[in-house]
Amino acid sequence: MPPVDVQYFAYAGLRSTVRLRDGRIYVRLSDLFVSAPDETVEALLRILFAKLLRRRVRSEWNAAYRRFAVRDDVVSASEAARRARGRKRLAGPSGRVYDLEAMFDRINAEYFGSTVERPRLGWTLRDSWRTHGHYDPAHGTIAISRSLDVPETPEFVVEFVLFHEMLHVAMPAEVRDGRHLHHSARFRRAEARHPRMADAVKWLEGFAAKNGTRRRRRRLSRRG
Ligand SMILES: [Zn+2]
Structure with missing residues (x-):
């Protein structure tokens, strides 16, 4: 020893x-x-x-x-x-194509009755094709992958990714059997109320398959 x-x-x-x-x-x-x-x-x-x-x-x-x-x-x-x-390094909310703050306010009004408090919003500093967004409750930030901030990405796709992260703000993780459950059945039901969820998920899967082949690693294969 x-x-x-x-x-x-x-x-x-x-x-x-x-x-x-x-x-x-x-x-x-x-x-x-x-x-x-x-x-x-x-x-x-x-x-x-x-x-x-x-x-x-x-x-x-x-x-x-x-x-x-x-x-x-x-x-x-x-x-x-x-x-x-810790320091959360994030680019600003106003991207090359999409403005996350304006989008946040729109989604908030449409799906949440404007009840979600706006966290710090920003684009990630690095490309990521498999993790599209992330909510960090400790820093109060929502980060969206900058890979999505291009004209080829349909607006409803970015909106759906942001909507998903906003649900995390609105529905904190449940603790069950000593584990944090981020995507509970209740969360998935709320997510499914988004009218274009199926189209967005399909588009994101194609996007990940097309761009992510060089680095197909397990830790990137989750939807964040
Ligand atoms: Zn999630």
């Missing part, structure tokens, strides 16, 4: 890392774990070592970790750390 160096670190959120370097194991835990119960820290260390050694992570360790991670006070402390320590 190599020597182990464990430190708390002021990460922008609930994060932990482990790595083996020069015959020494370096573990860094978010300082949000300072107040965690022993069972959480023990489970987390077991998970990290299992990952380092490519062993199976036992479900009871994950369960013990999640009991802590989904606590309301932990979630809000984590979001506060991200707000304070």
